[in-house]
Amino acid sequence: MTQSAPQASSRFVRACLRQPVDRTPVWFLRQAGRYMPEYMAVRKHHSLLEICRTPEIAAEVTITAAERLGVDAAIIFADLLLPFTPMGLDFEFLAGEGPVIHSPIRSLQQVQALQTDRAGELGYVANAIERVAAHFRSRPRTEALHPAADQLGIIGFCGAPFTLASYMIEGGSSRNYVETKRLMYNSSLPQAPDSAAWPLLMEKLVAVLTAFAAQQVQAGADVIQVFDSWAGALSIPDYRAYCLEPTKQLIRNIQAMGVPVIYFGVDTASLLPTMRQTGADVLGLDWRTPLDRAWRELEYSCAVQGNLDPITLFAPQPVLQDRVQQVLQAAAGRPGHIFNLGHGIVPGTPVENVLHVVELLKSQPPLRS
Numbered sequence: 545m546t547q548s549a550p551q552a553s554s555r556f557v558r559a560c561l562r563q564p565v566d567r568t569p570v571w572f573l574r575q576a577g578r579y580m581p582e583y584m585a586v587r588k589h590h591s592l593l594e595i596c597r598t599p600e601i602a603a604e605v606t607i608t609a610a611e612r613l614g615v616d617a618a619i620i621f622a623d624l625l626l627p628f629t630p631m632g633l634d635f636e637f638l639a640g641e642g643p644v645i646h647s648p649i650r651s652l653q654q655v656q657a658l659q660t661d662r663a664g665e666l667g668y669v670a671n672a673i674e675r676v677a678a679h680f681r682s683r684p685r686t687e688a689l690h691p692a693a694d695q696l697g698i699i700g701f702c703g704a705p706f707t708l709a710s711y712m713i714e715g716g717s718s719r720n721y722v723e724t725k726r727l728m729y730n731s732s733l734p735q736a737p738d739s740a741a742w743p744l745l746m747e748k749l750v751a752v753l754t755a756f757a758a759q760q761v762q763a764g765a766d767v768i769q770v771f772d773s774w775a776g777a778l779s780i781p782d783y784r785a786y787c788l789e790p791t792k793q794l795i796r797n798i799q800a801m802g803v804p805v806i807y808f809g810v811d812t813a814s815l816l817p818t819m820r821q822t823g824a825d826v827l828g829l830d831w832r833t834p835l836d837r838a839w840r841e842l843e844y845s846c847a848v849q850g851n852l853d854p855i856t857l858f859a860p861q862p863v864l865q866d867r868v869q870q871v872l873q874a875a876a877g878r879p880g881h882i883f884n885l886g887h888g889i890v891p892g893t894p895v896e897n898v899l900h901v902v903e904l905l906k907s908q909p910p911l912r913s
């Protein structure tokens with residue numbers, strides 16, 4: 545019997561690489577979150593950042609969600625903003641407000657002050673991944689017919705340069721990204737104030753995120769997902785002028801570590817072909833473009849992940865079933881489809897409907913006979 549590398553032995557990783565799989569793998573964005581009573585029970589005793597920074601708890605939350613749902617991949621419980629701390633930028637999560645960065649970046653001087661040599665302080669995320677890997681890789685095989693296919697994929701993640709910069713510059717979530725785009729546009733005019741700020745910020749983010757991803761891969765992450773959640777706020781020319789190169793660099797750096805990269809954004813229908821130029825192995829699709837159309841426009845040149853509207857999980861089950869089938873029909877059994885939502889599960893989502901989707905995926909006829 546040939547012994548394949550552990551990462552290639554998971555159904556999820558095989559799909560990322562567009563290799564044939566017995567059935568479509570499934571996992572959910574924000575699968576460990578406030579909709580889940582098990583998560584809320586932990587959250588009652590710990591803040592979000594405490595959970596992220598305590599490897600035992602982060603690993604437990606990650607494992608509980610993946611096992612409760614029976615999905616094909618576990619995404620490490622962490623947050624996009626964690627790298628801000630070792631860069632010297634303080635932030636907190638305020639109830640009902642989301643993240644708040646106390647001294648948002650607005651000048652070249654502030655960008656120059658950001659540190660790039662302390663990524664080692666994020667080692668708690670790698671430590672949590674090691675625990676998750678140890679748990680799943682010592683698990684008894686459950687699907688005897690597919691001994692190599694049932695291993696859970698372990699997903700590490702980080703933000704993309706644009707999306708992280710937007711939090712740093714706006715000081716939190718934003719509607720119009722005015723300050724972010726102001727800094728971005730200023731970089732096109734050498735005489736503009738702080739014109740060197742944007743490229744330097746991109747460079748520093750790529751350095752820190754590369755180091756952070758490397759720790760996660762070394763700890764056992766099979767795949768890294770790069771979240772560019774707010775890239776959809778950019779026009780194609782602006783994405784190309786200010787974000788494509790640093791994102792491509794980050795993705796290349798991660799691929800050089802030997803793992804596939806999933807690149808995810810929201811409201812990205814018209815940006816997808818340009819996002820594809822980053823060289824990502826998998827593109828995450830939101831629900832606004834039908835999956836078949838998006839994949840065709842990408843000329844089937846990469847794998848795709850998505851794209852059920854997360855609010856469909858509130859629909860009566862026959863409607864939910866129909867929408868799941870529509871996504872599967874759009875994928876048409878091509879190698880390289882990972883079933884997921886178009887964005888994260890929202891609080892209040894009925895857990896039984898999430899479980900129902902997993903069951904539907906598992907009861908589909910085999911993709912290869």
Ligand code: CP3
Pocket residue numbers: 572573574575576577578587592619620621622623624625637641642643701717771773887888
């Ligand atoms: O199960 C998983 O998906 C892993 C956990 C995870 C969290 N954050 C934990 C979390 C992941 C993958 C993230 C990524 C993240 N963080 C993103 C990109 C994902 C996306 O949706 O596109 C973003 C934009 C952030 C920054 C962030 N974290 C915001 C804007 C918020 C507040 C939003 C809200 O719903 O209140 C968070 C908080 C957060 N991170 C929660 C969780 C489970 C919910 C709050 C909590 O438990 O207190």
